[in-house]
Amino acid sequence: MLRDMTLGQYYPANSVIHRLDPRVKLAGTLVFIISLFAFRSAEAYVAATLALVAVIRISKVPPKFMMRGLKSIIMLLMITVVFNLFLIRGTVVVRIWKLTITKEGIETAVFMAIRLIYLIVGSSIMTLTTTPNNLTDGLEKALRPLNKIRVPVHDIAMMMSIALRFIPILMEETDKIMKAQMARGADFESGNLIQRAKNMVPLLVPLFISAFRRANDLAMAMEARGYRGGEGRTKMKPLVYAHRDRMAYLVMLAYLLVMFGANRIGFAARIFGLS
Amino acid sequence: MSIKIEHLNYVYSEGTAFEKHALRDVNLELPDGQFIGVIGHTGSGKSTLIQHLNGLLKGTSGAVYYNGRNIYEEGYNKKELRSKVGLVFQYPEYQLFEVDVFSDVCYGPKNLGLPADVTEARAREALRLVGLKEKHWKKSPFELSGGQKRRAAIAGILAMEPDVLVLDEPTAGLDPKGRDDILDQIQRLHDERHITVILVSHSMEDIARYVERIIVMNRGQVMFDDTPREVFDHYRELEQIGLAAPQVTYLMHDLAARGWQADVDATTVEEAAASILKCLGR
Amino acid sequence: MSIIRGRKLSYEYQRLDEEGNPESTIRAVDGVDLDVQEGDFVAILGHNGSGKSTLAKHINAILVPTEGTLYVDGKDTRDESQIWEIRQTAGMVFQNPDNQIIGTIVDEDVGFGPENMGMPSEAIWKRVEESLKAVGMWEYRAHSPNKLSGGQKQRVAIAGVVAMRPKCIVLDEPTAMLDPNGRKEVVRTVQELNRKEHVTVLLITHYMEEVIEADKVIVMDQGKVVMQGTPKEIFSHVEELKARRLDVPQATLVAYELQKKGLPLPDGILSMAELADELEKLRGQRG
Incomplete structure (x- = not known):
């Protein structure tokens, strides 16, 4: 059922990661992702793993919630691994019929898999510890300089947070309309592609109408509560860097340095033939 | 010809943090031609229950028999079942999608694979049954008033000629006259066509006025299943689960406490008035 | 003093046909x-489409x-320069609880109005706390609105106002x-605001039981005010209300039935x- 899908996947807990400024978390995620692609030695990955495990522990979010995000990319992961495994040439380790698995293939496949998994887990930490509104607030403030080149940052952020609020409602609505049409003998599962697309009309038309009706109501409710765009608006929860946020930036810097160092060790080791 | 429910259980989102036991060991027999009311506070399982009657939800365990056949059997024709057990959801007008009312009502019978002339004949009949005047038939559903839209949506189910009509709060959001009109229409349908009507409602007054049997749901279980007089006799227990008796029942209890020979089982305005008059020797 | 004062107020709109040409004019x-006097609890009744x-x-x-005029707290609603003050003076709560909650967390939603007013953060927090406590939803401040019952959502919307x-x-x-439980919750909340905080209330409803304790009832039909008075006065006219697609409370109905049978019960x-x-x-x- 559609209702089982969770989009805003915030996991409430009382941790320092939860309390961090969303801009710090955005920056941290970015730093982590960049580090995964910039540094590729085994030593650097050990450092990255340690950092990741540490952050997960501090965040108090059960690891199984992190893993949930992986489910959606499992196919992509398999394809990546299989391609790398069989298509990269080099020292042959195993030969199955016409396919060969090489040492380099295994290495690349493992690295690619780790990179993808860390990427997803890393960004899940951000979404799991930050409320969607907080996240859009962070984006709004981080991107504020774009206002100067006439990007309507406030409006985009407002749209994003409204979308986040209404996605679960519209999902439930989809479920309801689908059932209501099925009660009238609708069939959303069989038939060829064109037939199926046609069968969706009784679902999509009411859904669109409902979305417009809701948008209309919401716009009126917002106006009634004095909304007139971002100008002159204050924030109930303004983003102000606290001591912990500055510390977090330092931790990020330290992490980058460690990664850099670890990478150099790995690099040096390879050059001197120690590996 | 009947619906029979045996040991029906339904668990939402089994195995996740959101797991919820929505129905617990429900056993019911719904014979033909009854006018049944289903009450229970929000989340009591009544909406889940009615979605099992036409197979939209499948029980986690247990069975539902329609005319003696288990609907969970391999190869059971669910589409036909849904035409026989018509389910009108809450705010059914939100499902209207066609360019005009008439085509929308045709949607159900068309899905059953009926020929065009039969489909149209049924649509005309259904629209007449709900009392929607012919001048509205070719209008867009969005040009109708709230009450008219609601009727058009109900006609969409009736056009499939169900033997059982299940309505989930058909009067929600309507004005008082609109509420009475819809319920009277349903009553007439029940009397003329002898179809089974299952009415889910929050209004104890409406339930008391129209139905002959009440099923009370609480925490996924059937708590009471009896005539209105018997069920509302348990008004204290009903209050504990967030329900109540019709207001006149309270009046009768009040009078009885003051030493009147009042009929404490009266559930409708007429019954209450008759009993009071009798007490006063009129 | 009248906080709301309307004179010969009319509102017309054009109904457009498919090509976008005016088809007919509707006088809603x-x-x-x-x-409406300051501090009053006024109920407005009328069938769907009564205006x-x-x-x-x-x-x-x-x-x-x-056409005509409407003054809210002495301000003309047609004066665009005062529109934001008017909206602050007269808050509005709508029918659908889902379509008026903007925030993804209860307290954020309640803070939306004060944010628009440009208040400093600490003051917003104070207001949010006060309002959520006034509607009895303070414990739910950190919840997502989607997980609340309908009555709770409406109380959050009221707190937001x-x-x-x-x-x-x-x-x-x-x-x-x-x-029914959600309805009671909401009506009780509104009555309390009226009694304790002396907020003027205009309640539009289809449920006659919610009107009984109002100071004044206004009945509308076809865009006009057709009846005005105390609940007692209004509900004395059972037949007229029925003719206007309305109803009366159950107690009134029983009394009316008994009156018809000749019992000398008072009206209303x-x-x-x-x-x-x-x-x-x-x-x-008798005895």
Whole structure:
């Protein structure tokens, strides 16, 4: 059922990661992702793993919630691994019929898999510890300089947070309309592609109408509560860097340095033939 | 010809943090031609229950028999079942999608694979049954008033000629006259066509006025299943689960406490008035 | 002093045909004179399409009269420069609880109005706390609105309006989509705001039981105010209300049935307790 899908996947807990400024978390995620692609030695990955495990522990979010995000990319992961495994040439380790698995293939496949998994887990930490509104607030403030080149940052952020609020409602609505049409003998599962697309009309038309009706109501409710765009608006929860946020930036810097160092060790080791 | 429910259980989102036991060991027999009311506070399982009657939800365990056949059997024709057990959801007008009312009502019978002339004949009949005047038939559903839209949506189910009509709060959001009109229409349908009507409602007054049997749901279980007089006799227990008796029942209890020979089982305005008059020797 | 004062207020709009040409003119509100005293609890009754929602939207300046005038706390709603002050003076709660909650967390939603007013953060927090406590939803401040019941959602919406400290709150069928318990929750909340905080309340509803304790009832039909008075006065006219697609409370209905059968009961009985007392008197007279 559609209702089982969770989009805003915030996991409430009382941790320092939860309390961090969303801009710090955005920056941290970015730093982590960049580090995964910039540094590729085994030593650097050990450092990255340690950092990741540490952050997960501090965040108090059960690891199984992190893993949930992986489910959606499992196919992509398999394809990546299989391609790398069989298509990269080099020292042959195993030969199955016409396919060969090489040492380099295994290495690349493992690295690619780790990179993808860390990427997803890393960004899940951000979404799991930050409320969607907080996240859009962070984006709004981080991107504020774009206002100067006439990007309507406030409006985009407002749209994003409204979308986040209404996605679960519209999902439930989809479920309801689908059932209501099925009660009238609708069939959303069989038939060829064109037939199926046609069968969706009784679902999509009411859904669109409902979305417009809701948008209309919401716009009126917002106006009634004095909304007139971002100008002159204050924030109930303004983003102000606290001591912990500055510390977090330092931790990020330290992490980058460690990664850099670890990478150099790995690099040096390879050059001197120690590996 | 009947619906029979045996040991029906339904668990939402089994195995996740959101797991919820929505129905617990429900056993019911719904014979033909009854006018049944289903009450229970929000989340009591009544909406889940009615979605099992036409197979939209499948029980986690247990069975539902329609005319003696288990609907969970391999190869059971669910589409036909849904035409026989018509389910009108809450705010059914939100499902209207066609360019005009008439085509929308045709949607159900068309899905059953009926020929065009039969489909149209049924649509005309259904629209007449709900009392929607012919001048509205070719209008867009969005040009109708709230009450008219609601009727058009109900006609969409009736056009499939169900033997059982299940309505989930058909009067929600309507004005008082609109509420009475819809319920009277349903009553007439029940009397003329002898179809089974299952009415889910929050209004104890409406339930008391129209139905002959009440099923009370609480925490996924059937708590009471009896005539209105018997069920509302348990008004204290009903209050504990967030329900109540019709207001006149309270009046009768009040009078009885003051030493009147009042009929404490009266559930409708007429019954209450008759009993009071009798007490006063009129 | 009248906080809301309407004179010959009319609102017309054009219905367009498929090509976008005006097809017909609809007069949704037709020459209404409206006076609401500060601190009053006023209920507006009327069937669907009677113009009561259109009238309500004028008080918040979402709509402005096409003819006549409407003053809210002395401000003309047609004066665009005062529109934000008017919206702050007269808050509005709508029918569908889902479509008026903007925040993804309860406290963020309640803070939305004060944020728009440009208040400093600490002051917003104070208001949010006060308002959520006033509607009894303070414990739910960190919840997602999606997980609340309908009645709870409406109380959050009311808190969102209260946080702007309006003198007057207009509620447009706030209970239409709720179950009986949710309805009671909301009505009780509104009554308390009226009694304790002296907020003027305009409640639009289809449920006669919610009107019994109002100071004044206004009945609308075809865009006009057709009846005005105390609940007792209004509900004395059972037949007229029925003719206007409305209803009366159950107690009134029983009393009316008994009157028809010749019992000399007074008009305008509103509650079962009142009816029982009156019946007791009658029995006393006999025995």
